[in-house]
């Protein structure tokens with residue numbers, strides 16, 4: 001345990017505030033209480049209780065004076081509850097939707113560092129720790145606390161502000177956004193939505209880049225499968241189902257789908273020219289100007305992050321085969337997981353994979369890809385995000401990005417609601433604990449994000 005003096009020194013050295021529960025404003029304290037409550041309700045699939053979290057938020061909103069008809073808990077399936085609340089505006093403009101998911105990825109206390117329990121909200125050395133403190137209970141808590149503040153102040157926006165806290169984002173089930181859109185579209189219908197998927201990056205503790213997610217890749221896995229009559233392993237021939245799949249995967253490991261930077265990638269590259277140096281900066285400038293050569297793509301592809309923005313990627317993630325140690329395998333199968341660019345055709349990807357796999361291996365898609373069109377990165381909404389980001393963090397670069405993972409944003413985009421993945425929540429560059437151990441956010445970053453989202457929601461709500 002550190003002495004108070006060494007804590008003060010660490011805090012000073014990291015440039016973090018000596019924030020503690022005592023120095024919080026009443027609104028920050030409320031935000032923290034809600035945040036803590038959410039983190040400590042275990043909402044993992046399948047036995048966690050999302051409905052308990054939804055009900056807890058509904059209770060707070062009702063206590064804060066929201067009309068019961070404007071706060072609805074919807075539970076399509078036991079334990080899979082959602083809550084939707086509406087702050088009424090003048091109705092001059094179509095609503096703003098604030099979306100956050102309540103479910104989290106599983107975490108086990110024994111995997112986390114000493115003294116940390118993923119389902120016990122912990123403040124330590126200037127950080128908040130717990131499962132979901134970033135993904136996605138920070139935004140959920142902030143949206144609720146800020147809406148309560150707005151209600152108490154009597155703010156009347158030009159458009160309704162809707163907060164939807166949902167289930168089944170992480171597990172890809174259908175009891176969250178998909179269910180709401182199918183069954184209660186009117187509850188969440190909006191002109192524009194804010195969601196997870198973006199985020200800020202500190203470089204050595206200073207706000208550097210604020211990413212805004214404006215599109216995302218499609219998720220689709222393919223089976224690579226080979227079969228063989230089998231037989232006794234004491235008399236093997238040359239043909240073997242495992243060898244066939246292994247050979248196909250070996251070819252796949254050297255294969256790249258074509259680089260096809262889309263508008264979001266070009267806009268992102270234009271911003272990142274300022275951030276990178278040397279040949280990486282040169283290659284980014286070429287992409288931004290739409291004159292990139294294969295050499296530029298080769299340079300950028302050395303970075304897994306940039307490579308994933310440039311092209312559809314497909315990678316082997318699982319393998320199985322054979323049925324006994326002393327038998328020739330009758331079957332071998334690998335899973336190849338693809339993240340497909342919004343403009344690429346999943347059928348084209350499938351035919352390319354089949355070509356690479358060769359005719360001894362059958363390639364088949366597992367299900368179908370959920371397509372989604374990019375959100376306009378030049379819209380007035382985006383300009384407002386840029387303006388407020390720079391006002392809050394002078395010198396920060398705002399970068400539109402394509403998410404390489406999948407969020408519920410694509411479901412909204414598919415029904416025509418533009419979605420901006422923006423949080424104002426910063427983490428140190430290179431730190432990535434989402435879905436992993438010791439998930440954390442700095443106390444300073446959390447309250448700055450809360451302040452940013454408040455300003456952004458007020459501006460968008462007022463039609464700015």
Ligand SMILES: [Zn+2]
Pocket residue numbers: 101135136169196
């Ligand atoms: Zn998430």
